[in-house]
Amino acid sequence: MSNPSTLTTSLQKAGMRVTPQRVAICELLANSHEHPTAAMIYEELKPRFSSLSLATVYNTLDALVTLGAVNVLGHAGDDTVHYDADTEPHVNLACISCSRIIDIPSEHVTHLDAEITAASGYKLLGARVLYYGLCPECQKKQIEITRN
């Protein structure tokens, strides 16, 4: 849950048009805790924009990522890339069985940005701090499967 206008203004600053589709994608990203994939965004917006194309979703996501306004978390047990509009330093925790991603607050990540910039000379665009494993529920299921 971050500020939707942060995303749209970053498009605007880059000289890109703020179209209804882009606004909707930005809002959905900003209001979501789900770390959605392109397909999830597409499905959620289809009812409102009946002619929406997946290509538009991908294009908008790419633009936001290149501008550093959205982070690419990568796969989470599925084959699809998850995105995160919350660029404040935090830890993402994925379950590779049910492919859900949750946020974990952490004091330590807040220092990484400065540390890396100082050490590397890179121009940082985003972060992917994602730990993965099995959530408590999927651990239970695994044990049940093993028993059979």
Next chain:
Amino acid sequence: MSNPSTLTTSLQKAGMRVTPQRVAICELLANSHEHPTAAMIYEELKPRFSSLSLATVYNTLDALVTLGAVNVLGHAGDDTVHYDADTEPHVNLACISCSRIIDIPSEHVTHLDAEITAASGYKLLGARVLYYGLCPECQKKQIEITRN
């Protein structure tokens, strides 16, 4: 550059056979700083194993990841997944233009594992601490392109 036998023994412990192909894949992973992709591993080993199949590389990587012996870093500007045999806490830094990934030492990441395990109840299998941006060389190139 980690210990190759760590990888092979983790396969062994899981009841899997330690075949020549798997040994070669483990050695390559352990001796590499390149954070290789499946295709890179395949190409490097092809000369030695003329009949090597990409499926074998993917299968072995999947097994190692599931066992927590290798980390999946995800995409790095290309469309291919990069792997890291160094599971000691550290920061990976990718350039999304040339798709190279380097390591950055960091005091802060060493604490994350414990912090996350304590807070979540997840069974952790791996970490993906990857920052991305533009390396110094690619920043120069970008500026040259912009000038034209």
Next chain:
DNA sequence: TACAAATTTAGAATAATTATAAATAAAAGC
């Protein structure tokens, strides 16, 4: 040596993502 189980292989299949070209919408100039 012979048997059973695991693994490798080659190639086909899948599906996420990207590219293309036409249609549409928005901005700028007049």
Next chain:
DNA sequence: GCTTTTATTTATAATTATTCTAAATTTGTA
């Protein structure tokens, strides 16, 4: 307001990383 230009969206085709499948091979065991 109309025209021109440019950016964007859309639908669809193309690409390609990865997974699946079934046959062939290898390995471990007795």
